[in-house]
Amino acid sequence: MELLLVFLIGLLYSAGVYLILRKSMVRLLLGTMLLGNGTNLLIFLLGNIVKGKPPIIKADLKIFMDIYADPIPQALILTAIVISFGLTSFAIVLLKRVYALVGSDDLDDLNTPEEEDL
Amino acid sequence: MIDNSIIATIIVHLFTAILQLAFWRKTVTQRVLSIVGVTIGFLFSLSLFIKVYNGEILKMNAANWEAPFGIVFVADLFSSTLVLLTSIAALAVSLFSAVGVGKSRMLYGYFPIFHFLIMGLNGAFLTGDIFNLYVWFEVIIISSFVLLTLGGRKQQLEGAVKYMALNILASTFFLTGIGILYGITGTLNMADLSLKIPLVQDQSIVNLTAMFFIVGFGIKSAVFPLYFWLPSSYHTPPSAVAATFGGLLTKVGLYAMFRVFTLIFIPNDFTRGVLIIMAILTILTGAFGAVVKHDIRRLFSYLIVCHIGFIVGGLGLYTKVAFMGAIFYLIHDILVKTNLFLISGLIRKMRGTLDTPKLGGLYSEYPKISLLMALVLFSLVGIPPLSGFWPKIYLFEASFNANNYFLVGSLIFASFITLYVIAKLWSEVFWKETSKTENLPDEFKIMNTFNKTLLVLPIGILTAATLYIGLNAEFTVQLVDRISNEMLDPSPYIKAVLNN
Numbered sequence: 001m002e003l004l005l006v007f008l009i010g011l012l013y014s015a016g017v018y019l020i021l022r023k024s025m026v027r028l029l030l031g032t033m034l035l036g037n038g039t040n041l042l043i044f045l046l047g048n049i050v051k052g053k054p055p056i057i058k059a060d061l062k063i064f065m066d067i068y069a070d071p072i073p074q075a076l077i078l079t080a081i082v083i084s085f086g087l088t089s090f091a092i093v094l095l096k097r098v099y100a101l102v103g104s105d106d107l108d109d110l111n112t113p114e115e116e117d118l
Numbered sequence: 119m120i121d122n123s124i125i126a127t128i129i130v131h132l133f134t135a136i137l138q139l140a141f142w143r144k145t146v147t148q149r150v151l152s153i154v155g156v157t158i159g160f161l162f163s164l165s166l167f168i169k170v171y172n173g174e175i176l177k178m179n180a181a182n183w184e185a186p187f188g189i190v191f192v193a194d195l196f197s198s199t200l201v202l203l204t205s206i207a208a209l210a211v212s213l214f215s216a217v218g219v220g221k222s223r224m225l226y227g228y229f230p231i232f233h234f235l236i237m238g239l240n241g242a243f244l245t246g247d248i249f250n251l252y253v254w255f256e257v258i259i260i261s262s263f264v265l266l267t268l269g270g271r272k273q274q275l276e277g278a279v280k281y282m283a284l285n286i287l288a289s290t291f292f293l294t295g296i297g298i299l300y301g302i303t304g305t306l307n308m309a310d311l312s313l314k315i316p317l318v319q320d321q322s323i324v325n326l327t328a329m330f331f332i333v334g335f336g337i338k339s340a341v342f343p344l345y346f347w348l349p350s351s352y353h354t355p356p357s358a359v360a361a362t363f364g365g366l367l368t369k370v371g372l373y374a375m376f377r378v379f380t381l382i383f384i385p386n387d388f389t390r391g392v393l394i395i396m397a398i399l400t401i402l403t404g405a406f407g408a409v410v411k412h413d414i415r416r417l418f419s420y421l422i423v424c425h426i427g428f429i430v431g432g433l434g435l436y437t438k439v440a441f442m443g444a445i446f447y448l449i450h451d452i453l454v455k456t457n458l459f460l461i462s463g464l465i466r467k468m469r470g471t472l473d474t475p476k477l478g479g480l481y482s483e484y485p486k487i488s489l490l491m492a493l494v495l496f497s498l499v500g501i502p503p504l505s506g507f508w509p510k511i512y513l514f515e516a517s518f519n520a521n522n523y524f525l526v527g528s529l530i531f532a533s534f535i536t537l538y539v540i541a542k543l544w545s546e547v548f549w550k551e552t553s554k555t556e557n558l559p560d561e562f563k564i565m566n567t568f569n570k571t572l573l574v575l576p577i578g579i580l581t582a583a584t585l586y587i588g589l590n591a592e593f594t595v596q597l598v599d600r601i602s603n604e605m606l607d608p609s610p611y612i613k614a615v616l617n618n
Contacts, residue, residue, distance in 0.1 A: 020287065028283055035290045042294060046301025073300065076249055080293060083256045087286055090263055094282060097267075098275045110276040111350075 005045045015080025025095050028083030032091070036084040040077045076108050119614070124166055124193040125242060127201055130159040131237035135230040142340060145224040150485045152229045156205065156212040157237070163205040165199070170198040170393045171597075173519070175614035177246065185246075185616045186310040192246035193320070194611055196601045200243045200373055203449060205366045206583055207456040208236045210576035215358040217565070217572045218463050223268050231268070235261035235362065237525070242370050242605040248296055248382075248614055251374060255292065255338070259285045262367060265359045266351060274288065277351030279318050284347040288337035295330030298323070301383075309615035311382045312608055328383040332392065335378070339371030341430055343400035346424045349407060352422070353415040357463025360415060364422050365456030369588040372448060380605040393434030394525060400427030401528045405535035414462045414472040414538065417539060421498070424532050425451055428513060433523050435516045441602035443512030446594060449587060450497070450505040457580040464573055465547065468562040474543065478550035487574060488548050490581055497584045499537045505588030508595070 012034050019031030047070045055068040102109055134155030141147040170176060180189040193201070211561050212232070219228055238257035245251050262285075265480050267278045300306060302323060303314040318324055333344070340348040348368070352360050385393065404424025411417040429451070432444020464487070466472050468480065482490045493504070500506030510533065517525040562570065587594045604611060 020283070025279065032283065032286045032290070035287070039290055039293045039297060043297035043300070046297050070304075072306075073297075076295070076296075076300070078254060079249075083253070086260060087256070087289075090260065091282055091286070094267060094275065094278060097270065098279055101272050101275060109278070110279055112273050112276060 001049065002045065005041060005049075009038050009041050009045065012041065022085075024105050025098065025107060026105060028107065029088070029095060031086055033084070034087075036080070040080055041077050043073050043080070102118055119174055120178065121169070121193075121334060122178050123162075124176050124178050125191055126162040126238050127159055127166060127240045129235045131240065132154045134159075135233035135237065136231065137228055138353070139227075140231040140246065142227070143225060145221055148224060148229045152212045152233065153216065153548070156236070159240075160205040160209050163201045163240075166193055167198045167202040170195055175611060177615055186305055186307045189250050189467060190246040190307065190615055191244045191617055192309075192611070193244055194604055194614075195597070196373075196376070196604060197243045199449065199597065199601065200369070200452075201240050203452045204236065204239050204243065204366055206580070207362070207452060207569060208280045210456060210580045211358050211362050213572055213579075214361070214460050214463065214576040215557060217569045218358045218460075218467070219356050220269070226268055227267070228268060231261050231264045232362065235265065239366055239370055242394055243373060246308050247306055248299065248308055248311065248378075252289070252292055252296060254543075255289060255370075255374075258367065258370065259289065262363060265362070266355050268359075269356070271354070274354040277354040280347045281351040284337050284344070288334045288344075290334075291330050291337070292334035295327050295334060296567065298327045298330065301540065302327070305486065307615070308381055309608075309612040313610055313616075315382055323385065325386065325389070326388055328379075328385070331378050331383070332375075332389070335371045335375040335542065336396065337370045337371075339430070340400075340423050340426055341396045342403050342423075342427070345400065345404075345426075349416060349419040352419040355588035357415070357459050357466060361456045361459035361463070364418065364454050364459045368422060368426055369448060372426065376433060376605065377429070379433060381611065382607050385434075388434055390434050393430055394522065397427045397431035397434055398524055398528045400424070400430060402427075405532045407536060408539045412474045414465065414474060414477075414543065415459065417474075417543070418458050418462060421458075421536065421539070422455055424536070425455075427532070428509070428529065431529070432513055432516065434523065435520050435525070437513050437516050437519065438602050438606055439519065441605055442518055442595070442598045443509045445598040445601050446509035446512065447506075449594065450509060450584070452583045453580050453587070454494060454498050454506070457577055457584065460577050460580070461491050461494060464562070464577065466558055470559045470561070474546040477547045477552075479548075479552035481548040487577075490574070490577060491548075492544070493581050494577070494584065495540045497581075497588060499540050500533060503588060503591070505584050505591075505594075508588070508591050533585055580593060 016031045016035030016038060019034065021068045050067050050069040053068045055071050057064060099105060134151055138151050176193045179185065235258060238254050238261060242251055242254035242258065245254060263278065263282055266281060267274055297492040299311065302318050303311055305311055305314055315324055337344040380518045391526055401424055404420050407420035408417050408424060411420060428447050429444045432440040437448060462472055469477055497504040497506050500510050513529055514526060
């Protein structure tokens with residue numbers, strides 16, 4: 001399971017970076033989304049995945065006696081997902097507006113020269 | 119010592135923003151609420167600063183969870199100084215916005231978003247938890263996206279795409295760094311991280327994580343080669359927005375860099391080398407960029423980049439004198455850069471353009487305001503005894519002590535370039551005769567006295583603050599001396615967070 005996740009994370013990061021380096025705005029957006037998901041999986045992986053061990057202390061004990069699943073990475077991922085959802089939805093609206101104004105999906109067309117800027 | 123009032127500076131702006139949302143479309147009410155909100159925020163941050171300056175490091179446990187487990191807010195001298203500066207800048211920008219921002223932007227929520235942004239900045243300065251810092255960064259960038267795009271001009275949106283793409287990328291790098299950090303240490307509290315990082319067996323992974331933080335914060339604070347979003351977006355929004363961005367947004371990246379690299383990762387020779395090389399190249403590219411631009415705000419954007427290099431260089435040298443120089447420069451830079459963009463907004467009101475060849479004759483028409491602006495420009499250049507002079511002395515001394523003559527050379531070069539562009543700006547905008555062929559509308563002249571005061575007063579407030587830190591340098595030096603001590607020896611910070 002860990003090995004599978006490692007490869008998946010590597011794939012998401014490399015695909016994300018590749019898409020960000022392209023000139024198209026839509027690919028830029030998809031690239032940031034892939035990178036964000038790769039990061040979320042990375043946090044999930046680094047929080048030591050344990051199956052079926054809830055972080056609950058038995059009534060007669062004061063401390064954890066055996067391995068437990070750490071809930072913090074999941075809380076972090078949940079926060080990160082919500083934030084990236086907000087950012088992505090803003091980005092989609094922004095890119096749509098830019099496409100409507102500029103009429104092009106190419107990032108190189110976004111350079112209004114200094115002389116024309118009033 | 120536990121003191122729950124440190125969070126007041128955050129809460130004030132949150133409530134102001136929510137109240138303003140209740141008065142959506144009522145622009146006059148929003149303006150009044152905004153000025154009242156920033157004034158209260160200023161008083162809270164002043165009282166916080168005085169408490170921390172005269173007393174000890176204060177903290178607040180969120181929901182009363184003890185330190186390494188819950189989120190803590192910590193106000194040490196560095197944080198509370200920056201919170202105070204933020205609230206001074208916010209006060210000035212809010213006063214200026216009341217007249218300087220168009221009504222159409224106010225109708226679409228300029229003021230609430232502005233207050234959310236200031237709330238995010240205060241939160242980022244005060245938090246003691248690295249993941250919480252990430253969340254405050256996101257609060258800041260989402261507010262800044264909205265402020266940057268509000269109005270929807272083509273140039274604004276073009277700048278916003280670049281700004282957004284690189285800032286989301288920076289957040290991803292930062293979050294990746296946090297993920298690895300949690301994986302190797304099992305904690306997110308910055309003071310606790312400071313204790314656990316030296317215990318990690320494989321220090322190479324720690325250095326790797328440090329690089330993630332350098333890239334993430336490097337994009338946010340606009341250092342070479344990651345600064346290209348800044349000059350292509352900061353000239354597009356209204357000057358009040360650009361003032362908030364120019365004065366505060368890059369500085370929060372620098373704050374995070376200082377916090378992380380003095381508390382969590384103690385830089386080794388390699389990391390220091392990387393920071394110094396980045397600083398030298400930032401200084402040089404920023405200076406060259408400023409020379410070729412003739413739009414005032416594009417010029418100021420490059421000057422921001424150039425002067426970021428001074429502060430990063432101070433961090434890279436990693437000695438007490440260098441820290442004193444860098445922190446002094448940071449304090450000076452927040453006030454002056456905010457003021458410069460407000461000045462550019464005022465010039466735009468007076469002339470309707472910011473293109474230096476078309477401008478001219480401001481000195482003969484507005485001698486008093488021009489002299490006020492001259493004080494700011496002189497502070498920026500660093501004419502003794504104004505505020506830009508003192509930190510440079512410390513930075514020169516620190517780089518000479520480290521035998522780093524490349525850094526000394528680029529600092530001197532950048533100071534000359536700053537002098538050159540400011541002298542050029544002064545003669546072009548203030549002394550040159552107005553060209554008769556251009557028909558430049560003067561909105562400022564036909565305003566009533568109250569509106570004129572609202573535009574000039576914030577520049578006066580910021581200039582007074584700049585003069586205070588420059589002329590009363592004894593106090594400022596004492597302050598930065600204490601802040602540098604806190605940075606070089608974080609044990610009081612760690613003790614305050616974990617033991618109380």
